[in-house]
Amino acid sequence: MKTNIKPFWWRALLLILATLYLIPEAIFNAQLVSLVGLGTPDAKDLEHLEIYGRAVSGVGVALLLADFLPKPMVAKFGRGIISFVALVCLVWPVVFYGQKYLIEKTLIEPSTAEQRQFATYSAALRDALAMNTIKVNGLDYDSANLQSSENLTFLALFGGLLYSDAALSDNIEQDKRRIIAAFVQKKAYQDFDKHYQDYSQLYDELVQKYKAYAKGSKQYNHTLATINEREQGYWQQVEQEINDGWGQYQKAQKAHIAKASARAQKYGPKIYDYHKRINKCSDRYDKSSERDRKNRCYERANADYRSDILKAGLGYIEPDYWLIVEDISMTENTANSILMGVLTGGVYTALQAASLAVGGDGGIKDKRYKYTDDPDHYQVRFLQHPNFHRMFEKETGYPFTIDNLMVFRSHETTAKKLRAHFKSKGLNLPDNWTIAQRATFAAAVHTKVTAQANAKWRQEMAQRGLSLEPNLSWVQFQLHPQIQSRIADRMGDLYVKNIRADWNKKSFKEHVLDPNIAKRTDKYMAMLNSSEGKFADGGEFAQYGKQALRSVIIPPISMSLSLFLICLTFSKLPLKLWQLIKPQEQKPRFSALTLLQKLLMPALILIIPVMFVANSFTKDTQSPVNYFLEKVEESSNPVFSFAIRWTLHAQPLLHPLGLKFEEYFNIYQRFSPLSHTLASIDILRHDTANLSAEQQQKRNDVMSQKTKLTVQSNAADFTVRIMNIGPKYQPGISLKTGSYDIQVSAPGYKTYRRWHQLDAGEQQLTINLTRQ
Known part of the structure; x- marks a missing residue:
C-alpha cells in the first residue's frame, strides 16, 4: 500500500530545526520583555530588537510552511534541501519586510492625531511607573524587585493597558507636570554615573584633541618666531647665489678670452697675409699705367679677406681695424722734415711749405699704421670688438668688462636672476627689487613664511575636519563653535550651550543635568499640552507620536504572538518525536476526533496559564489591571483583552528561560553586526525613496x-x-x-x-x- 509518509530524514530535520528555532525565539521574547519593561527603549536598542525579532519570525514561518511541502518535493535528500532553501529564500524576505509593512500601514500610518497624542500619555506614564516615580492605588507593584519576570511583563504591557482608557488624560491633568518632572529627574539621576562617565570620556578625548591642537599651535608660533632666522637663511642664499654667479661670470670671461685666442690663432695669419698682399699690390703696380691691375689686385685680396673674416662669427670687420696705430710726436715730424730737406737740398722743404700753404698737411702725420703677425695683437682686437662684447652679453646677461665683485653684485642682471631664483622657491620679490633693498627682502620673507605657516595650519585643521585659528586657550578651544558642535553630536540630548568638558560632578549636575531635566520636562509638557493637530501627519510631534504608538501597542502584540508560538511549538515537539519514532502507515481519515486532537493542545495552552498560574496583578478582581483589561475589551475586543491577560500569566514562566539561553549562547548580542546591516537595508527600502x-x-x-x-x-x-x-x-x-x-x-x-x-x-x- 502506498503511504503518504514523508522520508525519515525530512521529519528528523524539521524536528531538529523546530527545536533549535525555540532558542532564538525564546531569546527574542525575553529581550522584548526586559527591554520594554524598563521603559521606552533607546532607538538603537529598539531597532536591534525589532530587526532581530523580524528575522527570527521569518525563519519560524518558513519552518511552519515546510511541514506542508508535498512529499514529491522532499522524497530525495538533494531535492528536499533545494526545496527547503528555496522556501526560506521566498518566505523570509516576505515575512521580514511584510511585518513592518503591515504594522506601519494598518496600525501606525492610519492612526489619528488623537491616538498618537494618547499613546504619548500612555508611554510617559508607563516610563514613570517603570522608574517608580508614580504609584497606582491598588496595584501590587513590587518596585523593590523591578527586574522580576512578573514585574517586567506587567510593565511591558502596561503601556497598552493605559492606552485602552480613554479617560486617562482627564484623570492625570492636575498631576501631569509633577509626574513628568519626577520621572525625568529620577531617570536622569539614576543614569547620572553613566552620563558622567560618558562626559569624562568626552573630556579625555577632548584633552587629546587639544594636545594635538596645542602642539600644532606651538609649531605655528615657532615658525613665526623664527622669521628673522629664516630671513638670515634666505639672505645667505642671496650671498651664495651672488658668489656662485660671480664665479660663473669669471669662468665665462675666461671662456670668452679662450674663444678670442682661438680666433686670433686661426684668423690672425690670414689678416696679416691680407695686408702683405695689399702692400705687394701697391709695390708691384706703382706706375700710373698699372692702376687697373693694382685695383684688381686689391679686389682679389679684399674678396679673400671678406670670405675669411665672416667665418669668425662677428660679421664683416674693416681691414684697418686690425692695424697697429702709433702716435707721431711733433719732434719726430720736425726732425724728419729737416732731414728730408737736407737730403733733397731744400726741395722737400719747399714742397712741404707749398702743401701747407694750400691747406694740406705738408707731410706732417700724427698717426702711424702698421700690421703684425703677433697673435696677441689679434686676440686683444677680437676681445675689443663690440660684436664680441655683444656675444658675451647675450650668453651671460652681463657686459664683458666687469672687473670686480661689487660691480657684479649691484648689476641689474644679478638682481633679475635673484628675483627669478627666489620666485621658483615661492619667495616673491618686487620687479624693481635690487640687492640694496634689504628691508624689502625681509618683508617678502615674512610674507612667505607667514603664508606657509598659515597654509600648513589650515591643512592640519582640514585633516581634523576643523578650521580653528591657532593659539586658543583650553577654555577658548572648548567654547569654540566648531568644538561645541562636535560636543553636541557626542552628547546628544544632554548637550547644553557653552558646555565645558572639565566640570566636576557638582558642576556637571548644575550646568548639564539639571537644565536637561527642566528641558526634557518642558518638552514632555509641550507635547502633552499641545493641540491634537501637532500630532497629525506633518505636525511637530507626528513622528514622536507614531513612535510612542509603536512602543505601547506593538510590545503586547509581539509578546503575545511570540509567546504563543513558543508554547505551541514546544507542545508539538513530543508529537513530532512520536511520529518520528512510530509513524502512521497510511494517511489517516479526517474525523471529529482528529480535529479535537489537533485543537486540544492549543486550547490547553490558552486555558491553563490563565486558570492555574497565579499572578499578583490580576488576582484581585478589583485591581487596576483588571480595570484596564475591561477597558481593553471595551475599546477593542475580548480576544485582545484575553491575549493580554494570558500573556500576563504565561510570560513570567518563559522569561527566565530566554535569559538563560542568551546567557549561554549569546545569540542576541552576536546578532548586532547583522542587525545593523539589515537595518541599513531596511532604511534604504523605506526612507530613501522620498529623498530628493x-x-x-x-x-x-x-x-x-x-x-x-x-x-x-x-x-x-x-x-x-x-x-x-x-x-x-x-x-x-x-x-x-x-x-x-x-x-x-x-x-x-x-x-x-x-x-x-x-x-x-x-x-x-x-x-x-x-x-x-
Whole structure:
C-alpha cells in the first residue's frame, strides 16, 4: 500500500530545526520583555530588537510552511534541501519586510492625531511607573524587585493597558507636570554615573584633541618666531647665489678670452697675409699705367679677406681695424722734415711749405699704421670688438668688462636672476627689487613664511575636519563653535550651550543635568499640552507620536504572538518525536476526533496559564489591571483583552528561560553586526525613496568620506573589535564616516561596547575600562 509518509530524514530535520528555532525565539521574547519593561527603549536598542525579532519570525514561518511541502518535493535528500532553501529564500524576505509593512500601514500610518497624542500619555506614564516615580492605588507593584519576570511583563504591557482608557488624560491633568518632572529627574539621576562617565570620556578625548591642537599651535608660533632666522637663511642664499654667479661670470670671461685666442690663432695669419698682399699690390703696380691691375689686385685680396673674416662669427670687420696705430710726436715730424730737406737740398722743404700753404698737411702725420703677425695683437682686437662684447652679453646677461665683485653684485642682471631664483622657491620679490633693498627682502620673507605657516595650519585643521585659528586657550578651544558642535553630536540630548568638558560632578549636575531635566520636562509638557493637530501627519510631534504608538501597542502584540508560538511549538515537539519514532502507515481519515486532537493542545495552552498560574496583578478582581483589561475589551475586543491577560500569566514562566539561553549562547548580542546591516537595508527600502536628488547626493558624499580611527585605553593589553564590519581593527584603520559598534576588552576588566559616530578625518577614541 502506498503511504503518504514523508522520508525519515525530512521529519528528523524539521524536528531538529523546530527545536533549535525555540532558542532564538525564546531569546527574542525575553529581550522584548526586559527591554520594554524598563521603559521606552533607546532607538538603537529598539531597532536591534525589532530587526532581530523580524528575522527570527521569518525563519519560524518558513519552518511552519515546510511541514506542508508535498512529499514529491522532499522524497530525495538533494531535492528536499533545494526545496527547503528555496522556501526560506521566498518566505523570509516576505515575512521580514511584510511585518513592518503591515504594522506601519494598518496600525501606525492610519492612526489619528488623537491616538498618537494618547499613546504619548500612555508611554510617559508607563516610563514613570517603570522608574517608580508614580504609584497606582491598588496595584501590587513590587518596585523593590523591578527586574522580576512578573514585574517586567506587567510593565511591558502596561503601556497598552493605559492606552485602552480613554479617560486617562482627564484623570492625570492636575498631576501631569509633577509626574513628568519626577520621572525625568529620577531617570536622569539614576543614569547620572553613566552620563558622567560618558562626559569624562568626552573630556579625555577632548584633552587629546587639544594636545594635538596645542602642539600644532606651538609649531605655528615657532615658525613665526623664527622669521628673522629664516630671513638670515634666505639672505645667505642671496650671498651664495651672488658668489656662485660671480664665479660663473669669471669662468665665462675666461671662456670668452679662450674663444678670442682661438680666433686670433686661426684668423690672425690670414689678416696679416691680407695686408702683405695689399702692400705687394701697391709695390708691384706703382706706375700710373698699372692702376687697373693694382685695383684688381686689391679686389682679389679684399674678396679673400671678406670670405675669411665672416667665418669668425662677428660679421664683416674693416681691414684697418686690425692695424697697429702709433702716435707721431711733433719732434719726430720736425726732425724728419729737416732731414728730408737736407737730403733733397731744400726741395722737400719747399714742397712741404707749398702743401701747407694750400691747406694740406705738408707731410706732417700724427698717426702711424702698421700690421703684425703677433697673435696677441689679434686676440686683444677680437676681445675689443663690440660684436664680441655683444656675444658675451647675450650668453651671460652681463657686459664683458666687469672687473670686480661689487660691480657684479649691484648689476641689474644679478638682481633679475635673484628675483627669478627666489620666485621658483615661492619667495616673491618686487620687479624693481635690487640687492640694496634689504628691508624689502625681509618683508617678502615674512610674507612667505607667514603664508606657509598659515597654509600648513589650515591643512592640519582640514585633516581634523576643523578650521580653528591657532593659539586658543583650553577654555577658548572648548567654547569654540566648531568644538561645541562636535560636543553636541557626542552628547546628544544632554548637550547644553557653552558646555565645558572639565566640570566636576557638582558642576556637571548644575550646568548639564539639571537644565536637561527642566528641558526634557518642558518638552514632555509641550507635547502633552499641545493641540491634537501637532500630532497629525506633518505636525511637530507626528513622528514622536507614531513612535510612542509603536512602543505601547506593538510590545503586547509581539509578546503575545511570540509567546504563543513558543508554547505551541514546544507542545508539538513530543508529537513530532512520536511520529518520528512510530509513524502512521497510511494517511489517516479526517474525523471529529482528529480535529479535537489537533485543537486540544492549543486550547490547553490558552486555558491553563490563565486558570492555574497565579499572578499578583490580576488576582484581585478589583485591581487596576483588571480595570484596564475591561477597558481593553471595551475599546477593542475580548480576544485582545484575553491575549493580554494570558500573556500576563504565561510570560513570567518563559522569561527566565530566554535569559538563560542568551546567557549561554549569546545569540542576541552576536546578532548586532547583522542587525545593523539589515537595518541599513531596511532604511534604504523605506526612507530613501522620498529623498530628493540633492539630498541623496549629499548623503552619498557623506558616506563616501573617510575617517581614520585609533583607539587607546588605560588597560595594558586591550583588544579592539568593530562589531558591525568584517575587517579586523588595527590602529589608524580607514573607514567610511558613520556609526560603528566598538568593543574594547582586556583581561581583568569589564568589556566596553558602545556605538560611536565617526566623522571625517583622523579620530582618536580613549576608552577607560573599569576593573572587574
